[in-house]
Amino acid sequence: MKLRILLADDHEIVRRGLCALLQKHEGWEICGEASDGREAIEMAKRLKPDVVIVDIGMPSLNGLDTTRQLMQYDPQFKVIVLTITDSDQVIREALDAGARGFVLKSDAARDLVSAVEALQSKRMFFTPRVNDLVLAGFLDKGHVVARNEPPNLPTLTVREREITQLLAEGKSSKEVATLLNLSTKTVETHRSNIMRKLSLHSIRDLVVYAIKNNIIQIQMPTQIHSAAETPVA
Amino acid sequence: MQHRGNENCMAVRILLVDDHPIVRQGLRTLLQGRGDWEVVGEASDGMEAVEKVESLQPDVVVLDVTMPRMNGLEACRLIQQKHKDAGLEVLFVTQHDSPQMMREALDAGARGYVVKSNAARDLLEAVESVSQHRVFTALARSPQASG
Numbered sequence: 001m002k003l004r005i006l007l008a009d010d011h012e013i014v015r016r017g018l019c020a021l022l023q024k025h026e027g028w029e030i031c032g033e034a035s036d037g038r039e040a041i042e043m044a045k046r047l048k049p050d051v052v053i054v055d056i057g058m059p060s061l062n063g064l065d066t067t068r069q070l071m072q073y074d075p076q077f078k079v080i081v082l083t084i085t086d087s088d089q090v091i092r093e094a095l096d097a098g099a100r101g102f103v104l105k106s107d108a109a110r111d112l113v114s115a116v117e118a119l120q121s122k123r124m125f126f127t128p129r130v131n132d133l134v135l136a137g138f139l140d141k142g143h144v145v146a147r148n149e150p151p152n153l154p155t156l157t158v159r160e161r162e163i164t165q166l167l168a169e170g171k172s173s174k175e176v177a178t179l180l181n182l183s184t185k186t187v188e189t190h191r192s193n194i195m196r197k198l199s200l201h202s203i204r205d206l207v208v209y210a211i212k213n214n215i216i217q218i219q220m221p222t223q224i225h226s227a228a229e230t231p232v233a
Numbered sequence: 234m235q236h237r238g239n240e241n242c243m244a245v246r247i248l249l250v251d252d253h254p255i256v257r258q259g260l261r262t263l264l265q266g267r268g269d270w271e272v273v274g275e276a277s278d279g280m281e282a283v284e285k286v287e288s289l290q291p292d293v294v295v296l297d298v299t300m301p302r303m304n305g306l307e308a309c310r311l312i313q314q315k316h317k318d319a320g321l322e323v324l325f326v327t328q329h330d331s332p333q334m335m336r337e338a339l340d341a342g343a344r345g346y347v348v349k350s351n352a353a354r355d356l357l358e359a360v361e362s363v364s365q366h367r368v369f370t371a372l373a374r375s376p377q378a379s380g
Contacts, residue, residue, distance in 0.1 A: 012353035013326075017259030109254035 003120055004031040006049035008040035008066065009082065010058045014105075018053065021109060022116065037061025038179075041069055044077065051119050053112070055105075056083040056090065057217040059169060060179070064090075064097050064214060065161050071098035072158065078119045082108060086129045090214055095134070101125040156194065161215060163190045167203065168210035245364045246273045248291040250282040250308070251326070252300040256349070260295060260326065263356050270360065279303025283311050291321065293364050295356075296343070298327040298334065306341045313342030322363040326352050330373045345369040 005028055009015050015033050022028055032047050034040035037054070038061045044052055052070060056063035063081055070077045080101030081094045094102050101115040104127055111127065118125035126134065156164060159180075166176045173191060177184040200206050210216045247270055249257045257275050264270055274289045276282040278300045286294060294312060298305040309323045324345035325338045335346045344363040347355045348371065355371045362369035 011259075011350055013256055013259040013263070013349055013356075014253075015259070016262045016353065017255035017257070020258050020262045021255065105255065106253055109258065112255075 002027055002029045003051065003116070004029055004047070004049045005116065006030075006032045006034065006040065006044055006047060006052045008034040008037065008053065008058065008063070009055040010035050011055075014055070018108065018112070021112060025113065025116075028116065037063060037066030037069075040066050041073070044070055045073065051078050051080060051116055053080045053082060053116075056081060056094075056214070060166065061162060062165060062215060062217070064093050065158070065165070067094070067097040067099050068161075069158060080112070080115050080119065080125070082112075086127060088133060091130050091133050093214060095130075102127060102130050156197065160190055160194050160197075163187060164194055164206065164210055165215045167191065167194075168207045168216050243269060245270045245293060245360070246289070246291040247271065247360065248274050248276065248282065248285055248289055248294045250276040250279070250294060250300070250305070251297040252277050256297070260352070260356065263353060264360065267357065279305055279308030279311075282308045286312050286316060286321065290319075293360055294321065294323045295360070296323055296325050298325060298329055298338070306337060309338070309341040309343055317342070320366070322366060324359055324363045324369070326356065332372065335370055335372065339368075339370070347371050348373050 005022055007015050007018050007030060009018065012035070019030050019033070022030060031049050032043045034043050036058045040052065040054060041061070054063040054066050058066070067079045067081060070079060075098070079099045080103060081099040082103055082105050083090055083094070084105050086104055091102065100119055101124060103111045103115050103125070107127065111125070115125035162180065163176055166179060171179070173187045174184050176182075177187045180187070195201070195206070198209055200209060211218055247264060249260050249272055251257050251260070254277070261272050264272055273291055274285050276285045280303045282294065282296065283303070296305040296309060305325060305327070312321065312323060322344040323342060324347065325343050326347045326349055327334065328349045330348045330350070338346050344366065345359045345368065347359045347369070351371060351373055359369040359371065
């Protein structure tokens with residue numbers, strides 16, 4: 001019986017590349033493709049894939065919250081997170097969310113097959129950078145992981161995180177309500193709770209919070225006039 | 234159109250340039266449906282692109298903007314400086330969905346501009362257009378081709 005893989009990435013060009021890479025493996029099949037986190041969750045519940053590969057930076061519902069919701073629905077889901085950054089914070093969030101694999105997009109052609117093979121053998125797969133961080137945390141008896149976190153950071157519920165992302169992406173309360181099948185009044189209540197919990201006073205503050213906490217990812221303006229020092233994207 | 238590699242062969246020779254191998258694979262997969270097009274090589278940054286244009290002499294360079302070592306705009310300028318009269322065309326496929334970036338790309342000598350999020354929709358038409366020396370520009374909402 002073939003290993004069934006669900007892919008979630010908002011760029012079809014990337015999904016095409018991932019499909020081409022994974023379909024070379026005879027024992028694997030792509031059972032579905034999703035273009036955002038919400039669609040990925042719906043498809044995962046319906047298709048029950050053996051492995052779910054999610055991009056972090058997806059619109060509507062990002063990959064970290066997608067992973068959280070999938071694990072909440074069924075902790076047996078095996079999720080590999082694809083990311084363009086391996087910052088400590090993103091790594092910690094991916095691990096906390098329940099990801100069993102963490103692969104940099106730039107290294108996907110090299111690492112993704114190994115990652116799926118690892119999960120297939122009931123092991124985890126992380127890039128060397130993640131391994132270093134986990135090991136450092138272990139040697140430091142867990143204190144490293146918590147060391148850089150702001151104290152008493154307020155915790156948003158799953159629903160509040162969803163709404164935070166949608167508001168930060170520029171959607172109105174009415175649009176959020178339609179998307180989540182809620183009343184506008186309910187969304188307004190969530191919005192007030194979010195602002196109060198986080199001590200925020202404007203949508204601008206909310207956008208900044210969402211960016212800082214990897215709820216949304218923005219395309220930074222890049223210095224492209226010079227050949228030197230161009231960032232990887 | 235003039236095909237640089239072989240005047241008798243009508244295959245459009247394409248060089249793919251992007252720092253992410255998985256994106257290059259995706260582009261290759263999209264293009265392979267066309268039997269009269271051939272992906273002759275790949276490069277992972279602007280410098281490598283400039284070198285491979287020299288050695289492979291493609292008809293169309295599909296070029297990312299943001300890459301390490303040398304970005305796509307700089308590479309495009311260098312390529313056009315050397316090969317402007319040879320019929321080579323540059324098509325940008327980039328995540329930058331902005332009119333300003335598109336203008337810079339065209340100013341650098343590109344003939345086409347496609348946003349990565351819509352590459353699956355626009356790429357084939359864009360390659361078709363630029364290979365015939367027609368401009369193709371498409372931001373996220375509206376593709377436009379012109380002669």
